Amino acid sequence: MAQTLTDRKDVQFVLFDHLNIEELTKGKKFEDLNKKTFEMVISEARSLATKEMLPTSADADQEGCLFEGGDVKVPESFHRVYDQIKKGEWIAVADDLEVGGQGMPEVISLAVLEMFHASNSALAGFPMLGHGAAKLVEIFGTEQMKKLFLQKMYSGQWGGTMLLTEPNAGSDVGALETTATKNSDGTYSVQGNKIFISGGEHDLTENIIHPVLARIEGAPKGTAGISLFIVPKIWVNDDGSLGEANDVICTGIEEKIGLHGSPTCSLTLGGKGNCRGFLLGGENKGIRVMFHMMNEARLAVAIQALGLASSAYLYSVNYARERLQGKSLTGAKDSPQVPIIQHPDVRRMLLWMKAQVEGNRSMNFYTAFCMDKVAITENEEEKEYLEDLIGFLTPICKAYTSEKSCQVCGQAIQVHGGYGACRDYPVEQLLRDCKITTIYEGTTGIQAMDLLGRKIGMKQGKPFKSLIKEIGKVTAAARKIPDLKDLAGRLDETLTSLTMTTMQLAQAAATPKVLEAFAHACPLLEVFGDVILAWMLLWRASAASTKLDKILGDADDEKKKTKINKNKDAAYYHGQIQTARYFINSVLPGTIGKMNAISNIEAAPVKITDAGFGG
């Protein structure tokens, strides 16, 4: 049967040939694991995603969530499947065994998450949110809090959220108005209104644990005065039993463009003065605590977008193979209709989508792999080096993957023609579900500010230099492969341009031209993403080239061609090389043009007056 979620062979290739994650098993943390275990986990996740999660996705999109009198009902079909997610212990894949996790590497957890989102992103959000909230408790909670919450959250018995956004505090978190007052028993009374809360209220779990950002009375203004509280929907007694309902009221859910099975809630806390919570991580330490979650959440959103894009791509490939329309451009006059995959423009669309899906998969998996390497290394210098890379890559993963994934979903509709816009085909839902990923957990603009304003200049540019160094390793190796030499050369040239452009813009950002500079922050993030994709695709091509050579051996050109056409593995590896060729020769020159554009640091976006925008 045609695949529709994530390409089995490709996931296998990234993990074991391209990144070679088996090396993790040399570390103490993963010493009991091996390739076979990894494969088994992924295979089981694929089975759950394909057989259970996928079949409820389209119906849930139609059915949506129901809000009535403060209660929220998720699509009926979600209950059974969520139970299976719980039973399969899919919520804490990469968490320690002691807290109820499966102890897998992050990169395996990401591969699982990608499949879940590819199959049913609205449903996949629930375990993801629960996990994020639990992680905060695990890292910052007291022993008592861990005892009360952790097992129930990581097992999925209780759900979780993140209460950050308020009507007047979205991207500007520091502007929030929710307050907290210390009670005599050490708990805090929380009061305020939160909006856009994914899974803020629902009937999937018996309890929901809300991490809530609020300001303790008298705390400093802005982000420096924000604290984080754990506010359960239903109070948890000291013995772990459920007490009375906490004063957290859902006042409505949003009608959205997509993710209809995921309720986006408005919550009123302490409307009756009875909302209690535990302080987590200390007074005024809320932003630090939240950012721990945010970085995880940002990678998770990237993977969410990627899963949707991966599915959109696979549906498109399948459709293009089956849909007959038009004759071959080189065919005779009376030749029959051909599958549209034979048309060069359709191939271009598919190859662009493939490059984006596979390149972004590599970028995100690589970032998670770096996290895993941090977890096993005892070399402090290596640890810092890896953490620098992770910090640098995170905003790019979040912003670039989500933006490009939306484009991939849009392109999928295009491949399907008129059918693509119809609900009978799955791709229009994928686009709608994907749209929010460029916004939540920090918009693309916020990520770009993080990159230009913090990450690039950090430690005198050390993280940036580490990235360039890592890319350089791959181009140096690729230069020795005859088929990839030209691509390596082109990428090296692009790296030089990237360094120049980055320096120029970073310097401008440190002068009175700061506004002009930041008007080009998003384009800068995009060219970083392009270059990283080229790096990843060249890296893939290098690994594939070795594999392909082994299959083809010393055969003559004609025989090689036959093998590439007949042997599925050979076709895959050959496809990796073509994908790199396409991206580096047909996309990367445009990236250099975009760098030239950035280097102009055109001031028009700043100079135009507000009235000049018209309207």
Added chain:
Amino acid sequence: MAQTLTDRKDVQFVLFDHLNIEELTKGKKFEDLNKKTFEMVISEARSLATKEMLPTSADADQEGCLFEGGDVKVPESFHRVYDQIKKGEWIAVADDLEVGGQGMPEVISLAVLEMFHASNSALAGFPMLGHGAAKLVEIFGTEQMKKLFLQKMYSGQWGGTMLLTEPNAGSDVGALETTATKNSDGTYSVQGNKIFISGGEHDLTENIIHPVLARIEGAPKGTAGISLFIVPKIWVNDDGSLGEANDVICTGIEEKIGLHGSPTCSLTLGGKGNCRGFLLGGENKGIRVMFHMMNEARLAVAIQALGLASSAYLYSVNYARERLQGKSLTGAKDSPQVPIIQHPDVRRMLLWMKAQVEGNRSMNFYTAFCMDKVAITENEEEKEYLEDLIGFLTPICKAYTSEKSCQVCGQAIQVHGGYGACRDYPVEQLLRDCKITTIYEGTTGIQAMDLLGRKIGMKQGKPFKSLIKEIGKVTAAARKIPDLKDLAGRLDETLTSLTMTTMQLAQAAATPKVLEAFAHACPLLEVFGDVILAWMLLWRASAASTKLDKILGDADDEKKKTKINKNKDAAYYHGQIQTARYFINSVLPGTIGKMNAISNIEAAPVKITDAGFGG
């Protein structure tokens, strides 16, 4: 009140300052018209669009169309507004007075259509479709047919459609299977199934006139054997009265991503053997007849997309002016929240949207203006020159405007943040409504094949050279304006690259590398669009510069700055110059990069095997 459809000042500027359409009134056809009449028509259309069409748009999106037992009900609110469209005689704005039209130039008709689509694209489709069908009757019909149909169609009493697509014949029109057999009375019996028929069945009009593509028995295969028939939903007797229902059955409507108020129908013709039609334009001449409509329809779809994008842009500007979030990057630590329009990244997004909306408006209006000039010139050489330009520009208008408009709508959601994804705000509907414009009336890929395969090589490249010549006129003039000299220089350089890239790809398309060449047809169309946009924006800036100089006079720099900030006209003209600066300095360098990418004529999209795509 803030504008939300098309910017009044900008439409005025394009018509009277940038294109100077008043010159049309020197021609015989428009000698009775003047600027004031043009302005009045546009002002009345704006009033209808704002007060009547817009208020029914969001509800219609929610309500959708109802299919029941072969009948289709459009949203209830459409009936009253459609009546007003009829009463205002808005269906045949640019048609001759003798056939019931208003006798306006096409460019005025386009300005009206843009506002209609900006306000309510689902509803605006009905008069547009009716008009297209009527035009075919006007041009190709017999006197008797004109007498029977024309007045009723142009007045909107009867609706119209275009029955082209079949399940196995979409982009590949020649593959259609609907048949026609001549009856003894001269009519034809038509039999077949058509899908994706916009307005194929509805309750807005008492009759619907379907132009139907079908093959007369024994006709040649492919497009050469296609004829066009006029098939009324209800038979029209020789005296003009309505007869019995024709055998045209609606079998269902599509659930779509957008345009919910516009029914997309499946129709079965002659299921009971009783579907009759009139031949139009002669046997086997169907494609020629249809293409007449297609060119009009392609420009109309471009304008539809543009209207949606224009509205998305204006909503975004308004939102950005009102939404407080974050501090100024250059503000003090305790400075208050500012409207997000003050953030450089938001300004960049808005300026990019502005450049796209205004540039595409100019491109499409210019193309219509050329049509109007054709209608008044008696110089055959000039006529051919203009027709060459129109033919060359049409696929670019259709494909580039629709693609970029979808991006503008997506960007509008981004400017709105989380609110943008919610139904309470209008922009998510605009994106959904816009999506189909890159597909229907010929996908972007089809337009790109038309450009590379037909238009570029046509007449030894004469139309292409004419375009370059026209752009050269604007850069030559702009070189004399100190503020625009650098922009003109950059555009001239880009023109040189464009010519080289085009020649290279066109030459490759004429060799055995034809597939490789066509894999880059879409990117080529996109760079053409970019260059034309730069041309239009520079042209606008040149006209604006003269106007601005007049307002500013000899004041010193400080006073000029004050005037630009305080005088709304000055701000507008200054904004035109900034828009050109932004596009030519921050976007066009990327276009040159894309040209370099095309010039590589990378073969990977062709070389990758079908299996290599995975899945």
